[in-house]
Amino acid sequence: MHTINKFLFRYLQLGTALLITLSAMNVWTMPSTAARVVFKPPGDRAPKTSAGGASRDVSTCGIANDNSAVEQNVTPLLPKSNIGLTLAEHPTIFVYIPETNAKTVFFSIQDINDNNIYQNYFNLPHKSGIMQVDMPMFSPGLKVNQKYKWSLAMICTPYLEPDSPFVSGWIQRVNYRNNSQNLAVTLDSAIKLAASGLWYDTLSMLAELRRTQPNNQAFATSWQDLLKSVDLNAIANKPVIN
Numbered sequence: 425m426h427t428i429n430k431f432l433f434r435y436l437q438l439g440t441a442l443l444i445t446l447s448a449m450n451v452w453t454m455p456s457t458a459a460r461v462v463f464k465p466p467g468d469r470a471p472k473t474s475a476g477g478a479s480r481d482v483s484t485c486g487i488a489n490d491n492s493a494v495e496q497n498v499t500p501l502l503p504k505s506n507i508g509l510t511l512a513e514h515p516t517i518f519v520y521i522p523e524t525n526a527k528t529v530f531f532s533i534q535d536i537n538d539n540n541i542y543q544n545y546f547n548l549p550h551k552s553g554i555m556q557v558d559m560p561m562f563s564p565g566l567k568v569n570q571k572y573k574w575s576l577a578m579i580c581t582p583y584l585e586p587d588s589p590f591v592s593g594w595i596q597r598v599n600y601r602n603n604s605q606n607l608a609v610t611l612d613s614a615i616k617l618a619a620s621g622l623w624y625d626t627l628s629m630l631a632e633l634r635r636t637q638p639n640n641q642a643f644a645t646s647w648q649d650l651l652k653s654v655d656l657n658a659i660a661n662k663p664v665i666n
Contacts, residue, residue: 459611459612459615460615460646460649461611461614461615461618461626461630461646461649461650462615462618462619462653463503463618463621463623463626463650463653463654464618464619464620464621465503465505465621466509466621468505468507468509468596468621469505469507470505470506470507470571470593470594471536471571471573471594485524485525485526485578485580485589486523486524486525486526486580487522487523487524487578487589494520494656494658494659495520495522495658495659495662496522497520497522498519498520498521498522498524498576498578498589498590498591499519499520499591499656499659500517500518500519500520500576500591500592500593501518501519501520501554501627501651501656501659502593502623502654503623503654504654504655506593506594507571507593507594507595507596508593508594508595508596508622508623508624509595509596509597509598509621509622509623509624509625510566510595510596510597510598510622510623510624510625511597511598511599511600511622511625512566512597512624512625512628513565513566513597514558514559514560514561514563514565514566515559515566515595515597515624515625515628516556516557516558516559516624516627516628516631517531517556517557517559517574517576517593517595517624518554518555518556518557518627518631518664519554519555519557519576519591520553520554520555520659520662521548521549521552521553521554521555521665522552523551523552524548524552524578524580525580526548526578526579526580527547527548527579528545528546528547528548528579529545529546529548529555529576529577529578529579530543530544530545530546530576530577530579530584530588531543531544531545531546531557531574531575531576531577532544532574532575533559533566533572533573533574533595534572534573534574534575535570535571535572535573536570536571536572536573541563541564541566541572542559542560542563542564545579549665549666551665552662552665553662553663553664553665554659554662554663554664554665555664555665555666556631556664556666557576566595566597567597568597568598568599569596569597569598569599570596570597571594571595571596572594572595572596572597573592573593573594574592574593574594574595575590575591575592576590576591576592577589577590578590595624598622607629609629609632609633609636610633611633611642611643611646613629614626614629614630614633614646617629618650626650627650630643630646630647630650631647631664633646634647634664635664647660648660648661
């Protein structure tokens with residue numbers, strides 16, 4: 425009898441230890457439902473010569489000329505500082521395009537000395553929304569710790585004109601921070617990128633998550649929260665259209 429009781433006691437000990445181990449594993453492996461993408465601005469500033477937002481008269485493009493309505497203007501997806509960081513040598517830029525009669529845009533990236541790094545024409549999607557502009561792999565890549573100015577001009581006449589309405593912003597490539605390089609495309613990765621102040625990479629990852637799982641409410645909410653955190657509430661619910 426003593427032997428049986430000793431066996432049962434040992435069995436209970438092992439069972440309790442197993443339950444504790446499994447509980448600990450769940451704490452580390454289960455995603456937190458409270459996890460949020462919180463962008464932490466790194467404090468970088470665009471050069472003083474920069475100009476963000478729309479410029480020139482946009483009425484020729486069939487766009488309401490109302491500076492108070494973000495959803496009616498061509499708008500770069502950027503923090504108020506008008507500059508964002510990236511780890512990518514060939515990053516992706518996001519711009520909100522309202523309803524317009526323009527069919528084409530001209531996109532360019534220049535270094536701090538106004539040397540062209542990349543430029544190309546793109547056809548606009550047939551509806552309003554957030555346009556994704558990818559810098560192709562064959563173009564010269566961005567150099568680490570260098571700032572670059574990108575511009576997107578609306579072509580509302582047969583040709584690109586000096587006074588064509590445009591928006592612009594700045595981008596700086598940096599070395600990886602807090603093991604943020606080569607991350608898998610997951611919401612947890614987007615959280616890490618945002619916490620490291622990597623604006624363009626956070627946007628790109630959330631856009632990819634939304635593209636692959638358009639019905640995932642957590643991804644949609646994370647995207648909206650990110651844009652709202654930089655006062656882009658008016659376009660936070662707009663779709664990515666390409």
